[in-house]
Amino acid sequence: MIIAVPAENQSLDSPICQSFGRAPFFCIYDTGSESSRFLDNTAKEASGGAGIEAAQLLVDQNIDALITYRLGENAARVFRAANTKLLKAVNLSIADNVANFLEEKLASLEDIHSGYHHG
Amino acid sequence: MxxxxxxxxxxxxxxxxxxxxxxxxxxxxxxxxxxxxxxxxxxxxxxxxxxxxxxxxxTIGKPEVDQRRCDGCKICSDACAFKALAVVNKKLLIFPEICHSCGLCYHLCPQGALIEVEQSLGxxxxxxxxxxxxxxxxxxxxxxxxxxxxxxxxxxxxxxxxxxxxxxxxxxxxxxxxxxxxxxxxxxxxxxxxxxxxxxxxxxxxxxxxxxxxxxxxxxxxxxxxxxxxxxxxxxxxxxxxxxxxxxxxxxxxxxxxxxxxxxxxxxxxxxxxxxxxxxxx
CATH class of the missing domain: 3.40.50.300 (P-loop containing nucleotide triphosphate hydrolases)
Known part of the structure; x- marks a missing residue:
């Protein structure tokens, strides 16, 4: 199973980024091989639609699950179309969140926000 | 005056x-x-x-997709400057509230799958x-x-x-x-x-x-x-x-x-x- 996590730094010890669309990096963790890699979030500087672009980036990595603190409704629509599992991050490192996920301790993400759009 | x-x-x-x-x-x-x-x-x-x-x-034109024609090639979503389009499992998702009605997607679509639909704006x-x-x-x-x-x-x-x-x-x-x-x-x-x-x-x-x-x-x-x-x-x-x-x-x-x-x-x-x-x- 492939899990994506918005990351502050390119390390499994990194905290999870509070923002989804504007996260600097995404950690892509493969539970089969227990390996991780980090992607630059090319959407982080977008003037608008960052959530959609970041979601497209991750869906294209064929991820099965996303662990995040928050998610906007547009990005959520992309992940729902892709049947991606959406899970609520806890205030721990990426590695600890992945461990919690594998022990099925993470709640599903319910509070989808309406975005931070501007004119 | x-x-x-x-x-x-x-x-x-x-x-x-x-x-x-x-x-x-x-x-x-x-x-x-x-x-x-x-x-x-x-x-x-x-x-x-x-x-x-x-x-x-x-009115303002917004894209709608004919899913029978769209093959999910991503040409439109990759080109969209406003990220109003996404492609998941070869299906196009449109975010009309993000769209700025630039018209590029209709122009680029090789399948002619996108059509412009006029919507009332006010x-x-x-x-x-x-x-x-x-x-x-x-x-x-x-x-x-x-x-x-x-x-x-x-x-x-x-x-x-x-x-x-x-x-x-x-x-x-x-x-x-x-x-x-x-x-x-x-x-x-x-x-x-x-x-x-x-x-x-x-x-x-x-x-x-x-x-x-x-x-x-x-x-x-x-x-x-x-x-x-x-x-x-x-x-x-x-x-x-x-x-x-x-x-x-x-x-x-x-x-x-x-x-x-x-x-x-x-x-x-x-x-x-x-x-x-x-x-x-x-």
Missing amino acids: AENLTIAVLSGKGGTGKTMVSVNLAAVATGATYIDCDVEEPNGHLFLKPKVFEEETI VLSKGYRDDLLVLSAELKIGEPSGVPLIKALINNIKGGITIIDGPPGSGCLVHETIARADFCLLVAEPTRFGEQNLALVHQLVSLMGKPAAVLLNKTTGGANASEEYAKANGLSIIATLPWDGQLARTTSSGDLAIDGSEHYRQYFSHLLAQIVEEARRA
């Missing part, structure tokens, strides 16, 4: 007195046009009470108050951008004196509003908050090369942060309008200050003459 002059009345923030100044200026001008570009909450018509003779629905109304042409448009609730409505409004500038009542702030809507303005009148409050927002809108009009001056509204004789800003940044102070409880009452009753007060009739006539003079010099 036979000359052509388009004056945009702006404020960095809401509530500085922009509409009050706009409607009174428009009402003292002869044969002028008043355009309410505050399309998210147009209220100039409440004061001017025009007899409406025409209403027009303004209603533009035209009316007269005596010889003053009054135009306003109201954005449909839920629509994210009134820019196309403002474009439709300012296409009606017909010459003579035009007073544009701008949207608050200094974002896209204001940018579009002043595209054809010859002069910008910035209405500012004395507060620090007022000053911060005056600075933002002053930067915008400077960037766009528009001559501008500030009207210091609600002055009390005490500290005036907006006045300090104007003096420090070479922004001409065209007039001050001292705080007046009676003016506030008149305005909150939906009346024009010039109708019940010879003082304000002269004040706004004089202000208009000063603006014409300053714009001519610019």
Whole structure:
């Protein structure tokens, strides 16, 4: 199973980024091989639609699950179309969140926000 | 005043007195046009009470996809500058509220799977108050951008004196509003908050090369942060309008200050003459 996590730094010890669309990096963790890699979030500087672009980036990595603190409704629509599992991050490192996920301790993400759009 | 002059009345923030100044200026001008570009909450018509003779629905094109033709190639979603398109499992998702109606996706689609569908964005109304042409448009609730409505409004500038009542702030809507303005009148409050927002809108009009001056509204004789800003940044102070409880009452009753007060009739006539003079010099 492939899990994506918005990351502050390119390390499994990194905290999870509070923002989804504007996260600097995404950690892509493969539970089969227990390996991780980090992607630059090319959407982080977008003037608008960052959530959609970041979601497209991750869906294209064929991820099965996303662990995040928050998610906007547009990005959520992309992940729902892709049947991606959406899970609520806890205030721990990426590695600890992945461990919690594998022990099925993470709640599903319910509070989808309406975005931070501007004119 | 036979000359052509388009004056945009702006404020960095809401509530500085922009509409009050706009409607009174428009009402003292002869044969002028008043355009309410505050399309998210147009209220100039409440004061001017025009007899409406025409209403027009303004539409905007948004993409829809024919899923039988779309093969999920991603050419459109990769090209979309606004990220209004995404492709998941070879199926196109469209986010119309992000779309800026640039039309690139229809143009690029190799399958001809995208079609442009016109959607109502709001209603533009035209009316007269005596010889003053009054135009306003109201954005449909839920629509994210009134820019196309403002474009439709300012296409009606017909010459003579035009007073544009701008949207608050200094974002896209204001940018579009002043595209054809010859002069910008910035209405500012004395507060620090007022000053911060005056600075933002002053930067915008400077960037766009528009001559501008500030009207210091609600002055009390005490500290005036907006006045300090104007003096420090070479922004001409065209007039001050001292705080007046009676003016506030008149305005909150939906009346024009010039109708019940010879003082304000002269004040706004004089202000208009000063603006014409300053714009001519610019």
